[in-house]
Amino acid sequence: MKDLLAGDLSIEVRPSQTPDAISLVWKGKSIARQPSAVLNPFFKEALELARSQGQSLRMHFEELEFFNSSTITSLIQLIQEAEAHRVPLTLCYKPSVRWQKMSMDALRIFINAEGVLNIEGIE
Amino acid sequence: VNQPTNTPPANPIDAGSYDSAGPVRGDMNFELHTTNLGWGNIDLLQISILNCLTTIFQNSDYCQLVSMIARELLENALKYGDWGKPTDSTLSLHVFCSNNGVDVEVQNPVANHQNLDKLTARLKWIKTFPSAQEAFFSRMLQIAEFQNQGRESGLGLVRIAYEGRCELHMSCEDSRHVKVRAHVPQSLV
Numbered sequence: 001m002k003d004l005l006a007g008d009l010s011i012e013v014r015p016s017q018t019p020d021a022i023s024l025v026w027k028g029k030s031i032a033r034q035p036s037a038v039l040n041p042f043f044k045e046a047l048e049l050a051r052s053q054g055q056s057l058r059m060h061f062e063e064l065e066f067f068n069s070s071t072i073t074s075l076i077q078l079i080q081e082a083e084a085h086r087v088p089l090t091l092c093y094k095p096s097v098r099w100q101k102m103s104m105d106a107l108r109i110f111i112n113a114e115g116v117l118n119i120e121g122i123e
Numbered sequence: 124v125n126q127p128t129n130t131p132p133a134n135p136i137d138a139g140s141y142d143s144a145g146p147v148r149g150d151m152n153f154e155l156h157t158t159n160l161g162w163g164n165i166d167l168l169q170i171s172i173l174n175c176l177t178t179i180f181q182n183s184d185y186c187q188l189v190s191m192i193a194r195e196l197l198e199n200a201l202k203y204g205d206w207g208k209p210t211d212s213t214l215s216l217h218v219f220c221s222n223n224g225v226d227v228e229v230q231n232p233v234a235n236h237q238n239l240d241k242l243t244a245r246l247k248w249i250k251t252f253p254s255a256q257e258a259f260f261s262r263m264l265q266i267a268e269f270q271n272q273g274r275e276s277g278l279g280l281v282r283i284a285y286e287g288r289c290e291l292h293m294s295c296e297d298s299r300h301v302k303v304r305a306h307v308p309q310s311l312v
Contacts, residue, residue: 008166031194033162033202069195069278076266098184099191102286109260110267 001049006038007031013046016058021090022050025060030067039074047078047087056088061100062122072103076110083116095121149179151225153218160214162201169194172218176225185309189225192287192305193218195279196229199303203238204231211299224309230302239301245280246291255284 001022004011008029016023024046032038050057061067075091082089091107093100104119111117153175155168169190176186197216206212215230233239252258262281280303283289289305296302 029166031166033198066191068198069282070198070276072263072278072282073266073276076263080267099187099286106256106259106263106285109263 001045004038004042009035009038011042018056018058020054021056021058022046022053023058023060026064026067029065030071032068033070035068035071036074036077039071040077043074043078043081047081047085050087051085056090057082058090058092060092060122061104062092062094062097064100066099067103072107075107079107079110079117083114086116088116088118090118090120092120092122094123096123148181151175151179151218151220153216155216156213158209158212158214160197160201165194165197165201168197168216175218179220180309185307188287189218189227189307192283192289192307193227193229195283196227196303196305199279200229200231203233203242205234205238206232207234208232215302221306224307226304226306228302228304230296230300232299233301236298239295239298242293242301242303245277246293249281249284249291255281255288259285 001013003013008031010027012025012027014023014025030039046057049055079089091104093104095101101121104121107117108119111119153172160168172193173186173190176189177183180186193216197214200214204214211232213232215228217226217228219226249255249258252261259278259281262278266276266278280291283305284291287305287307289307292304292306294302294304
């Protein structure tokens with residue numbers, strides 16, 4: 001799977017330090033008018049890869065400068081797809097960055113008993 | 124942007140009120156009117172506003188927050204404004220220090236009352252919740268439920284209200300232009 005490069009945003013595919021996980025490291029800014037046009041196909045490929053290899057996905061936002069509200073919509077769709085395909089998904093963020101904390105705190109409403117979604121603060 | 128001063132300005136900001144944001148070192152009045160704002164220029168404006176604020180406020184979280192709010196309002200204006208009439212397609216942005224915080228105003232032309240009604244309804248909807256946080260959660264759940272098929276996400280304004288704990292106001296000087304203002308209280312960070 002190739003890295004995503006789209007405008008001000010890059011998402012690097014890295015071997016994870018956590019066993020059995022694929023890490024996707026967000027860098028730059030996700031500020032496209034319609035980010036779903038590039039994010040959704042990328043997420044689909046990542047989910048299919050993780051499912052076929054029996055791995056989980058770890059999304060790292062710690063180095064990301066900013067995402068706009070349209071990106072949040074794509075993340076909600078990713079969470080739903082991960083649940084539908086039973087692919088464990090962890091969103092990692094930097095709690096000391098206020099906008100990251102606020103956004104991730106809000107996304108916690110999608111954590112449920114099935115345990116597919118995990119949200120992890122990393123300093 | 125006024126040059127930083129050693130003494131806090133008497134108006135509009137009383138530095139003594141903002142312990143969490145640190146000393147205030149100036150005043151700000153950032154105003155822009157343009158007929159040619161492309162999507163890519165929003166980022167330039169966000170950075171400009173952030174830089175201006177950083178010369179005044181020591182709290183970088185607050186500066187980031189205000190610039191994010193300006194960005195979301197500008198994105199909304201470009202998405203939902205009426206840019207089809209070259210003779211009447213001015214976008215106005217005004218960021219200024221106000222009582223206990225910073226105000227961000229964006230004015231843009233709109234095509235019809237339907238768009239105004241939609242905006243009015245969105246702001247009213249936010250106010251139906253006990254808190255902006257609950258409104259934001261509710262909107263996210265709606266997006267998940269309907270998978271946002273062919274729908275506007277509608278997250279921009281409610282995100283502003285939630286992350287900025289902003290008061291949002293809308294006004295129409297005439298039937299052709301709408302102005303949205305967000306007051307960002309400085310004491311929240």
